[in-house]
Amino acid sequence: xxxxxxxxxxxxxxxxxxxxLDRTARADILGEASGSVSGLTRSATRPVVVSxxxxxxxxxxxxxxxxxxxxxxxxxxxxxxNIQELDPEDQSVGxxxxxNEEGVVQLDASCMHGPTKRAGAVGALEDIATxxxxxxxxxxxxxxxxxxxxxxxKFALEMGFKEQNLxxxxxxxxxxxxxxxxxxxxxxxxxxxxxAPPPRTTSIPFDDPLHVKFTTGTINMNAVNAAxxxxxxxxxxGLSWKVPGRVGDSPIIGAGQYxxxxxxxxxxxxxxEANIKTCGGFLIVEFxxxxxxxxxxxxxxxxxVIAMTERRLLDERGRPLFDLQFYALAxxxxxxxxxxxxxxxxxxxxxxxARLVPMPFKFSRAERPQMPEVRCRRA
Ligand code: GLY
Numbered sequence: 001x002x003x004x005x006x007x008x009x010x011x012x013x014x015x016x017x018x019x020x021l022d023r024t025a026r027a028d029i030l031g032e033a034s035g036s037v038s039g040l041t042r043s044a045t046r047p048v049v050v051s052x053x054x055x056x057x058x059x060x061x062x063x064x065x066x067x068x069x070x071x072x073x074x075x076x077x078x079x080x081x082n083i084q085e086l087d088p089e090d091q092s093v094g095x096x097x098x099x100n101e102e103g104v105v106q107l108d109a110s111c112m113h114g115p116t117k118r119a120g121a122v123g124a125l126e127d128i129a130t131x132x133x134x135x136x137x138x139x140x141x142x143x144x145x146x147x148x149x150x151x152x153x154k155f156a157l158e159m160g161f162k163e164q165n166l167x168x169x170x171x172x173x174x175x176x177x178x179x180x181x182x183x184x185x186x187x188x189x190x191x192x193x194x195x196a197p198p199p200r201t202t203s204i205p206f207d208d209p210l211h212v213k214f215t216t217g218t219i220n221m222n223a224v225n226a227a228x229x230x231x232x233x234x235x236x237x238g239l240s241w242k243v244p245g246r247v248g249d250s251p252i253i254g255a256g257q258y259x260x261x262x263x264x265x266x267x268x269x270x271x272x273e274a275n276i277k278t279c280g281g282f283l284i285v286e287f288x289x290x291x292x293x294x295x296x297x298x299x300x301x302x303x304x305v306i307a308m309t310e311r312r313l314l315d316e317r318g319r320p321l322f323d324l325q326f327y328a329l330a331x332x333x334x335x336x337x338x339x340x341x342x343x344x345x346x347x348x349x350x351x352x353x354a355r356l357v358p359m360p361f362k363f364s365r366a367e368r369p370q371m372p373e374v375r376c377r378r379a
Pocket of ligand 1: 238
């Protein structure tokens with residue numbers, strides 16, 4: 001997801017909340033010509049693993065571990081997200097994640113284990129590539145739920161995690177480019193070539209090489225096994241160029257992810273500040289508890305997010321000037337998702353294999369507001 005760096009100029013009223021999904025989106029997903037979101041249901045086989053699109057390799061791994069090795073659901077999905085955490089090319093999580101404004105990579109993660117009703121989390125963790133595993137270690141080895149900053153790192157080292165520099169050369173260069181574009185009157189020059197790609201986003205490809213953007217990349221992954229046991233995990237390097245110490249929704253139990261073994265699991269990617277105020281992961285699970293399908297629960301939570309958004313982050317028609325995606329999995333194996341704008345997909349692995357599925361959306365691609373530009377002072 002991406003947010004232009006400078007101003008979020010927005011006036012006007014919030015959009016009217018609506019549970020009705022765009023017809024084209026539903027038709028893409030279900031092969032239907034028309035109908036309402038009410039009662040919308042996808043496959044209800046088990047096991048199922050669901051994640052953000054960047055977890056496409058991870059859902060395959062997790063599904064394989066659950067089906068072939070009878071792995072615990074939390075172990076399986078953490079092994080799934082570890083693929084991206086350890087991939088230096090992925091600038092949204094773990095090793096190679098985009099750093100804060102001082103060039104330091106700070107990672108957040110949380111997890112919940114449905115059968116044991118336990119949870120763990122870490123925030124602003126430095127120099128450890130797999131915060132999802134450190135979050136699980138907090139859950140397994142302490143009587144606490146969340147450790148942050150220096151304490152989280154000290155704990156991780158005591159647990160035997162390897163300390164390493166997480167700032168890759170590519171992320172370091174992107175950070176310097178961001179600095180160069182901060183202020184046209186300072187002394188930093190943008191020395192990139194015109195052909196150099198901009199910092200990547202992981203969720204929706206709205207990249208434009210003329211612009212430098214904040215990005216949030218994250219993986220949320222949820223699983224249910226054949227017996228109906230569930231788990232959830234979310235891991236991230238958070239908002240790029242963030243104020244040091246900033247923690248988003250990913251490590252917050254009930255926001256970045258949530259799992260109730262009797263109902264379902266849910267999580268998010270995108271602008272954490274927007275999700276924290278609605279406790280999105282928890283709210284989606286509660287909506288499913290009330291009988292909504294995973295798609296309905298996610299879309300109703302998108303509506304709640306928009307309703308809870310301050311005016312500076314809405315356009316004149318009340319549409320959000322940010323991206324946020326929700327993912328949900330019901331105990332019976334139904335899965336769903338929702339986001340504000342057309343164009344995103346999410347990853348699913350079940351008996352039909354691992355695949356990317358179009359995400360239900362509230363506003364068409366044409367309705368997406370233009371984000372303000374940031375121009376660089378060139379060398
Ligand atoms: N959702 C990831 C973050 O805002 O940090």
